[in-house]
Amino acid sequence: MPEKPQEEHFAAAATRHFHDADYLRKGSRLPSADHLYGFAAECAVKSLLLRFTEVTMGSPKPEAPHPEDPDRTIEFGHINELVREVKLLARGRTGAALHSVLDDDLRVFRGWRVHHRYSDGGYAQAEVVDKRRDAAHHILFLHQQALLDGRIP
Numbered sequence: 001m002p003e004k005p006q007e008e009h010f011a012a013a014a015t016r017h018f019h020d021a022d023y024l025r026k027g028s029r030l031p032s033a034d035h036l037y038g039f040a041a042e043c044a045v046k047s048l049l050l051r052f053t054e055v056t057m058g059s060p061k062p063e064a065p066h067p068e069d070p071d072r073t074i075e076f077g078h079i080n081e082l083v084r085e086v087k088l089l090a091r092g093r094t095g096a097a098l099h100s101v102l103d104d105d106l107r108v109f110r111g112w113r114v115h116h117r118y119s120d121g122g123y124a125q126a127e128v129v130d131k132r133r134d135a136a137h138h139i140l141f142l143h144q145q146a147l148l149d150g151r152i153p
Helices: 006-026 030-052 079-089 092-107 114-118 126-149
Strands: 063-065 073-075
Touching: 006 030, 006 126, 030 079, 030 092, 030 114, 030 126, 079 092, 092 126
Parallel strands: none
Antiparallel strands: 063 073
């Protein structure tokens, strides 16, 4: 059986993380839910980047040529870093369209940090988690729409 492309793994992980986050949120496990909403959004964005831009998988992280220095690459990290990185990649029609539809949703994750998984969870406030849930839900919706239409909405 041939190996699935990385963008399919990211898409499946996005859905799994989102559903797990909803389950935890309903149980008032806000720090864990917040963390998984970030991973869900991150995976969906990475899937979109791999499908609709010049991003490739040359390392454990997706990467793309740096727009100002072709000898360098940009590695795409966690959701809070994607806010800046998608802007760097937003060249050409598909990159600009991707940045345009994701910009507001990505901004919600600026304060999200992967190292919060090691904290006591006191940072997680219901209103912030709800905003991140809404943003992750919208990103996953855009991802599904892009898969159906074959283009960025």
